[in-house]
Amino acid sequence: MNVIDAILTRRSIRRFTGQVISDEQLELLLKAGFQAPSAHNLQPWHFIIVKEKENLEKISSSHPYAKMLPQAGCGIIVCGDVKKEPNEGFLAEDCAAAIQNILLAAHGTGLGAVWCGLYPNTDRTTVISSILKLPENIIPVGLIAVGYPNEEKTAQDRYDSTRIHYETW
Numbered sequence: 598m599n600v601i602d603a604i605l606t607r608r609s610i611r612r613f614t615g616q617v618i619s620d621e622q623l624e625l626l627l628k629a630g631f632q633a634p635s636a637h638n639l640q641p642w643h644f645i646i647v648k649e650k651e652n653l654e655k656i657s658s659s660h661p662y663a664k665m666l667p668q669a670g671c672g673i674i675v676c677g678d679v680k681k682e683p684n685e686g687f688l689a690e691d692c693a694a695a696i697q698n699i700l701l702a703a704h705g706t707g708l709g710a711v712w713c714g715l716y717p718n719t720d721r722t723t724v725i726s727s728i729l730k731l732p733e734n735i736i737p738v739g740l741i742a743v744g745y746p747n748e749e750k751t752a753q754d755r756y757d758s759t760r761i762h763y764e765t766w
Contacts (some may be wrong), residue, residue, distance in 0.1 A: 604701065610748060612709075613630060613665060615746050618708060633698045639681050648670075652672075660724075665711070673736050676735045687710065714740075
């Protein structure tokens with residue numbers, strides 16, 4: 598699948614077969630995440646892989662929009678290190694770019710994925726930090742549920758020319 602097709606056909610998948618993804622597939626997704634652009638090339642991200650059913654269920658029960666996580670092949674929590682990037686705005690943007698790369702890589706390889714937001718919701722970041730025993734300088738930015746899809750979604754054309762402005766508003 599070429600990159601334009603991946604971008605135009607990727608959809609959030611929330612139903613999974615429960616089949617665990619292979620270490621090779623996971624490594625490919627992580628490589629895609631590491632290739633993301635970042636402010637001043639600081640690359641402030643860390644990736645926490647969660648495969649244990651008990652941990653997936655703990656995280657799922659703490660997040661109102663991650664109920665599908667125990668049926669996914671794994672969870673990837675993308676975190677940012679404020680020691681590497683102290684500006685939390687840039688840190689969040691950098692981690693978001695890594696998340697998008699992972700979502701596209703999952704779609705491009707036949708897997709399904711959905712991004713569940715964490716940052717800047719302090720209730721969610723506090724709970725996830727506690728569950729994953731994160732050091733104080735690490736902020737959980739986003740959670741990706743990834744696995745083999747158990748649903749098919751058609752592409753949607755979201756192009757809206759009324760939201761395009763040239764030179765000024």
